[in-house]
Amino acid sequence: MELLDGELELRVIQKLEGHTDRVWGLAWNPAATGVTGMLASCSGDKTVRIWQKGPSGSWDCSAVLEDTHARTVRSCAWSPSGKLLATASFDGTTAVWEHVGGEFECVATLEGHENEVKGVSWNASGSLLATCARDKTVWIWEAQPGNEFECVSVLQGHTQDVKMVQWHPFLDVLVSVSYDNSVKVWTEDGDDDWHCVQTLGEASSGHTSTVWALSFNSVGDRMVTCSDDLTLKIWDTSQNPSETSGDGCGSWSHLCTLSGYHDRTIFSVHWSREGLIVSGAADDAIRLFTESKDSLVDQPSYKMLVKKEKAHDMDVNSVQWNLKEPRLLASASDDGTIKIWELSEVSK
């Protein structure tokens, strides 16, 4: 990527204000057609806001999804088609909203978790939805005709609060990260039988404190996780864990650890289609990393490209690359704002 040769900077395009409490999560609508940009944000103010780029080029709030969740909305995720938005709330429910003619309608409420739902993720085909909660469980729901959702399985294995779930970009392999410091990989054995096929814990060079988030690269052969232990870890995920045989081949392994860059908890991490990793942390900064090709050793290594200090006034809770414009980035913070950033070369 020739862009990366020059010196880079993150420039704020716009600050989005509207939420009246901390903003927890962000999700770009992946729909290939229609408007170029649609961003969903969720907040401690119990609402979800939809932001769209208007004709003037500025981002405006086009909808507020409210009166459904009774407590903080912790995370949100668009279905692959971009028609449905799932929102996970501390009220113990997950709501599914349908986008019809510019309006959003709550078409389903998934109840099952015992307490705060922390994360939600759609699989590649949009047929399965995973949710995770403070009750230490991960639930897998299957979309039925007529916006009905049926629980397929409840995954038990984590010993603490599950912070986030994320499906592999094209395989039906689910990854969950937890306050128990571990990363768990789940697959189906057929017949609704979901099992943990691998636990990436301290023994597998894993994290030594809460794992907050994870992200796959675009081809799904690598995964990055971020943690309260102040590191980012890169994992080799090129093997399909569903095909794991008893001898351990097919399992995922630790590739490298990025330490020394952060001095506060890293809450969010996202891998862009172009291979840039962005992190958002409790030190209010946003950092970008890329694989360094000039490494003399055989092992892959990553270097920091950009560090944006004081990106927000408070903790950065979520960072998300735009899925179509590869240099566009959104960040959400405890300061109640969302910022849209553009990565560009420093003009000399």
Place this chain on the structure above:
Amino acid sequence: MSISAALILESGPSDRRSKSLLLRSPGERKGASFYNPDCVTITTMEQKLADTWDIFDSVVYLDESLRQEGFEDGYKDGLVSGKEEGKEVGLKMGFQVAEELGFYQGCVDVWNSVIQADSGAFSSRLQKSVQQLGDLLRKYPLLDPENEQVQEMMDAIRLKFRILSANMGVKLEYKGYTKSSAQGMEDDM
């Protein structure tokens, strides 16, 4: 007269010591009479010391024997009331477990009746879950409360029931069931 005074009064030729020791039989020690000041001058140092221990014995042993007596009484009474209490707790626990299991069984029976009346009423996944819950309830060792797996089995039953009621879209909950954790704080992340 104090014991130290008695010791001070002590006097006499050294050869009497061994004699008096020989005269002592083991039985004498236990049956030592109360201290008699008149005897002081004719007893040896050793005998005096031995008598002194005898005096303490009664005090020390009194303490010990009373403690033992108290322990035995307490143990006996504790056994009786402990058994009673255990019986009560056992009854209460047994009642709770049975009531909860009965609640789930009742639901399963109704759902099975619905399935029999109209096989299309529930999805196949739901029907399978009803059957699985029924199996779990049947397998629960009601008459074997010391089975170490009871808690595990109860957890499995509760989870299956949670999934079932989630999928039925009904808010059913055994009223005695206490949630494993209280509501978190708003600040919880």
